[in-house]
Amino acid sequence: EVQLVESGGDLVQPGGSLRLSCAASGFTFSSYWMSWVRQAPGLGLEWVATIKQDGSEKYYVDSVKGRFTISRDNAKNSLYLQMNSLRAEDTAVYYCARGAGWWDIWGQGTMVTVSS
Amino acid sequence: QSALTQPASVSGSPGQSITISCTGTSSDVGAYNYVSWYQQYPGKAPKLMIYDVNQRPSGVSNRFSGSKSGNTASLTISGLQAEDEADYYCNSYSTSSTRYVFGPGTKVTVL
Numbered sequence: 001e002v003q004l005v006e007s008g009g010d011l012v013q014p015g016g017s018l019r020l021s022c023a024a025s026g027f028t029f030s031s032y033w034m035s036w037v038r039q040a041p042g043l044g045l046e047w048v049a050t051i052k053q054d055g056s057e058k059y060y061v062d063s064v065k066g067r068f069t070i071s072r073d074n075a076k077n078s079l080y081l082q083m084n085s086l087r088a089e090d091t092a093v094y095y096c097a098r099g100a101g102w103w104d105i106w107g108q109g110t111m112v113t114v115s116s
Numbered sequence: 117q118s119a120l121t122q123p124a125s126v127s128g129s130p131g132q133s134i135t136i137s138c139t140g141t142s143s144d145v146g147a148y149n150y151v152s153w154y155q156q157y158p159g160k161a162p163k164l165m166i167y168d169v170n171q172r173p174s175g176v177s178n179r180f181s182g183s184k185s186g187n188t189a190s191l192t193i194s195g196l197q198a199e200d201e202a203d204y205y206c207n208s209y210s211t212s213s214t215r216y217v218f219g220p221g222t223k224v225t226v227l
Contacts, residue, residue, distance in 0.1 A: 061214055101209050107161065
Protein backbone atom coordinates (compact mmCIF):
# COMPACT_ATOMS: atom_id res chain seq x y z
CA GLU A 1 0.00 0.00 0.00
CA VAL A 2 1.27 3.45 -0.94
CA GLN A 3 1.57 5.38 2.30
CA LEU A 4 3.07 8.46 3.92
CA VAL A 5 3.26 8.70 7.71
CA GLU A 6 4.30 11.92 9.42
CA SER A 7 5.66 12.26 12.92
CA GLY A 8 7.37 14.81 15.13
CA GLY A 9 4.60 17.31 15.72
CA ASP A 10 4.50 18.79 19.21
CA LEU A 11 3.84 21.84 21.37
CA VAL A 12 6.84 24.18 21.19
CA GLN A 13 7.53 27.65 22.52
CA PRO A 14 7.99 30.63 20.18
CA GLY A 15 11.57 30.73 18.97
CA GLY A 16 11.96 27.00 19.41
CA SER A 17 12.79 24.26 16.94
CA LEU A 18 11.17 21.07 15.75
CA ARG A 19 11.99 18.39 13.18
CA LEU A 20 9.18 16.68 11.31
CA SER A 21 9.65 13.32 9.63
CA CYS A 22 7.68 11.54 6.93
CA ALA A 23 8.13 7.82 6.28
CA ALA A 24 7.22 6.66 2.79
CA SER A 25 6.29 3.13 1.79
CA GLY A 26 4.74 1.29 -1.12
CA PHE A 27 6.45 3.25 -3.89
CA THR A 28 9.92 4.16 -5.14
CA PHE A 29 10.52 7.18 -2.93
CA SER A 30 13.69 8.26 -4.73
CA SER A 31 11.75 8.74 -7.99
CA TYR A 32 9.47 11.49 -6.75
CA TRP A 33 9.57 15.14 -5.82
CA MET A 34 8.23 15.54 -2.29
CA SER A 35 6.58 18.42 -0.47
CA TRP A 36 5.24 19.74 2.81
CA VAL A 37 1.86 21.47 2.91
CA ARG A 38 0.33 22.93 6.07
CA GLN A 39 -3.09 23.94 7.29
CA ALA A 40 -3.63 26.30 10.19
CA PRO A 41 -6.61 25.52 12.44
CA GLY A 42 -9.85 26.33 10.64
CA LEU A 43 -8.03 27.75 7.64
CA GLY A 44 -7.00 26.66 4.15
CA LEU A 45 -4.05 24.80 2.70
CA GLU A 46 -0.66 26.46 2.30
CA TRP A 47 2.27 25.03 0.36
CA VAL A 48 5.43 25.15 2.50
CA ALA A 49 8.35 23.47 0.73
CA THR A 50 9.31 21.09 -2.07
CA ILE A 51 12.43 19.04 -2.78
CA LYS A 52 13.64 17.31 -5.94
CA GLN A 53 14.31 13.59 -6.11
CA ASP A 54 18.05 13.92 -5.44
CA GLY A 55 17.75 16.92 -3.12
CA SER A 56 19.50 19.23 -5.58
CA GLU A 57 16.58 21.66 -5.80
CA LYS A 58 14.55 23.03 -2.91
CA TYR A 59 11.79 25.62 -2.88
CA TYR A 60 10.10 27.41 0.02
CA VAL A 61 7.21 29.75 0.64
CA ASP A 62 8.55 33.19 1.52
CA SER A 63 7.29 33.10 5.11
CA VAL A 64 9.56 30.17 6.05
CA LYS A 65 12.67 30.97 4.02
CA GLY A 66 15.72 31.05 6.26
CA ARG A 67 13.86 29.30 9.09
CA PHE A 68 12.75 25.94 7.63
CA THR A 69 14.85 23.37 5.78
CA ILE A 70 13.44 20.51 3.74
CA SER A 71 15.61 17.43 3.27
CA ARG A 72 15.33 13.76 2.42
CA ASP A 73 17.14 10.46 2.90
CA ASN A 74 16.35 8.21 -0.04
CA ALA A 75 18.09 5.25 1.61
CA LYS A 76 15.62 5.52 4.49
CA ASN A 77 12.61 6.49 2.32
CA SER A 78 12.17 9.52 4.51
CA LEU A 79 11.39 13.21 4.14
CA TYR A 80 12.17 15.81 6.78
CA LEU A 81 11.31 19.39 7.69
CA GLN A 82 13.62 21.14 10.12
CA MET A 83 11.78 24.12 11.60
CA ASN A 84 13.70 26.78 13.51
CA SER A 85 12.72 30.14 15.00
CA LEU A 86 9.13 28.98 15.19
CA ARG A 87 6.37 31.55 15.40
CA ALA A 88 2.75 31.41 16.52
CA GLU A 89 1.67 31.67 12.88
CA ASP A 90 3.47 28.39 12.13
CA THR A 91 0.83 26.57 14.19
CA ALA A 92 -0.77 24.10 11.80
CA VAL A 93 -1.23 20.53 10.73
CA TYR A 94 1.74 19.68 8.52
CA TYR A 95 1.14 17.24 5.69
CA CYS A 96 3.79 15.34 3.80
CA ALA A 97 2.71 14.94 0.16
CA ARG A 98 4.10 13.23 -2.91
CA GLY A 99 4.80 15.45 -5.87
CA ALA A 100 5.47 19.01 -6.89
CA GLY A 101 2.69 21.19 -8.29
CA TRP A 102 0.12 18.52 -7.73
CA TRP A 103 0.13 16.04 -4.90
CA ASP A 104 -1.43 12.61 -5.33
CA ILE A 105 -0.51 10.95 -2.03
CA TRP A 106 -0.88 12.66 1.36
CA GLY A 107 -0.04 11.64 4.88
CA GLN A 108 -2.47 11.97 7.76
CA GLY A 109 -0.70 15.06 9.05
CA THR A 110 1.12 15.96 12.24
CA MET A 111 0.12 18.88 14.48
CA VAL A 112 2.60 21.61 15.35
CA THR A 113 1.54 24.10 18.01
CA VAL A 114 3.68 27.13 18.74
CA SER A 115 2.64 28.71 22.01
CA SER A 116 4.07 29.81 25.33
CA GLN B 117 -4.71 36.34 1.89
CA SER B 118 -4.77 33.73 -0.90
CA ALA B 119 -3.36 34.54 -4.31
CA LEU B 120 -6.27 32.70 -5.92
CA THR B 121 -9.96 33.50 -5.48
CA GLN B 122 -12.71 30.94 -4.89
CA PRO B 123 -16.33 31.36 -3.78
CA ALA B 124 -16.69 30.65 -0.08
CA SER B 125 -19.57 28.28 -0.66
CA VAL B 126 -21.51 26.55 -3.41
CA SER B 127 -24.61 24.43 -2.95
CA GLY B 128 -26.79 22.19 -5.06
CA SER B 129 -29.42 19.50 -4.87
CA PRO B 130 -28.67 15.83 -5.45
CA GLY B 131 -28.33 15.09 -9.14
CA GLN B 132 -27.58 18.67 -10.10
CA SER B 133 -24.31 20.02 -11.46
CA ILE B 134 -22.27 22.69 -9.73
CA THR B 135 -19.18 24.59 -10.76
CA ILE B 136 -16.49 26.04 -8.52
CA SER B 137 -14.37 28.82 -9.97
CA CYS B 138 -10.74 29.57 -9.18
CA THR B 139 -9.56 32.96 -10.39
CA GLY B 140 -5.92 33.92 -10.54
CA THR B 141 -3.73 36.04 -12.74
CA SER B 142 -1.48 35.79 -15.77
CA SER B 143 1.30 34.85 -13.34
CA ASP B 144 -0.38 31.68 -12.12
CA VAL B 145 -3.61 30.17 -13.47
CA GLY B 146 -3.32 31.95 -16.80
CA ALA B 147 0.36 31.18 -17.25
CA TYR B 148 0.48 27.39 -17.32
CA ASN B 149 -1.81 24.38 -17.38
CA TYR B 150 -0.70 23.44 -13.87
CA VAL B 151 -3.98 23.75 -11.98
CA SER B 152 -5.04 21.04 -9.55
CA TRP B 153 -8.06 20.51 -7.33
CA TYR B 154 -8.36 18.82 -3.92
CA GLN B 155 -11.29 17.52 -1.92
CA GLN B 156 -11.04 17.60 1.87
CA TYR B 157 -13.40 16.26 4.50
CA PRO B 158 -13.21 17.73 8.03
CA GLY B 159 -10.27 16.35 9.95
CA LYS B 160 -8.97 14.41 6.96
CA ALA B 161 -6.10 14.82 4.52
CA PRO B 162 -6.81 16.38 1.12
CA LYS B 163 -7.44 14.14 -1.89
CA LEU B 164 -6.31 14.97 -5.42
CA MET B 165 -9.32 15.20 -7.76
CA ILE B 166 -7.94 16.95 -10.85
CA TYR B 167 -4.42 17.80 -12.04
CA ASP B 168 -3.02 19.68 -15.05
CA VAL B 169 -6.36 21.53 -15.40
CA ASN B 170 -8.45 18.61 -16.61
CA GLN B 171 -6.73 15.32 -15.87
CA ARG B 172 -8.44 12.92 -13.50
CA PRO B 173 -6.34 10.54 -11.39
CA SER B 174 -7.17 6.87 -11.45
CA GLY B 175 -10.02 6.11 -9.08
CA VAL B 176 -11.63 9.55 -9.14
CA SER B 177 -15.21 9.56 -10.34
CA ASN B 178 -15.82 10.89 -13.86
CA ARG B 179 -18.47 13.14 -12.31
CA PHE B 180 -15.56 15.46 -11.55
CA SER B 181 -14.14 17.51 -14.40
CA GLY B 182 -11.84 20.49 -14.75
CA SER B 183 -11.39 23.27 -17.26
CA LYS B 184 -9.69 26.63 -17.69
CA SER B 185 -10.35 29.85 -19.57
CA GLY B 186 -7.86 32.65 -19.31
CA ASN B 187 -7.06 33.32 -15.66
CA THR B 188 -9.97 31.28 -14.31
CA ALA B 189 -10.04 27.55 -13.73
CA SER B 190 -13.18 25.62 -12.87
CA LEU B 191 -14.14 22.36 -11.20
CA THR B 192 -17.50 20.91 -12.18
CA ILE B 193 -19.24 18.21 -10.19
CA SER B 194 -22.06 16.59 -12.12
CA GLY B 195 -24.75 14.35 -10.66
CA LEU B 196 -24.14 15.82 -7.22
CA GLN B 197 -24.20 13.26 -4.41
CA ALA B 198 -24.32 13.58 -0.62
CA GLU B 199 -20.74 12.27 -0.40
CA ASP B 200 -19.53 15.28 -2.43
CA GLU B 201 -20.19 17.56 0.52
CA ALA B 202 -16.68 18.72 1.46
CA ASP B 203 -14.21 21.55 1.06
CA TYR B 204 -12.55 21.99 -2.32
CA TYR B 205 -9.23 23.76 -2.93
CA CYS B 206 -7.62 24.79 -6.17
CA ASN B 207 -3.87 25.13 -6.61
CA SER B 208 -1.72 26.61 -9.33
CA TYR B 209 1.92 26.90 -10.19
CA SER B 210 2.99 30.52 -9.97
CA THR B 211 5.83 32.53 -11.41
CA SER B 212 5.82 34.65 -8.27
CA SER B 213 8.11 33.96 -5.32
CA THR B 214 5.45 31.61 -3.96
CA ARG B 215 5.91 28.72 -6.34
CA TYR B 216 2.59 26.98 -5.64
CA VAL B 217 -0.49 28.90 -4.55
CA PHE B 218 -3.76 27.60 -3.12
CA GLY B 219 -7.18 29.15 -3.23
CA PRO B 220 -8.97 29.79 0.08
CA GLY B 221 -11.29 26.83 -0.43
CA THR B 222 -14.96 26.38 -1.28
CA LYS B 223 -17.42 24.58 0.95
CA VAL B 224 -19.80 22.46 -1.12
CA THR B 225 -23.16 21.76 0.48
CA VAL B 226 -25.59 19.18 -0.87
CA LEU B 227 -29.09 20.38 -0.10
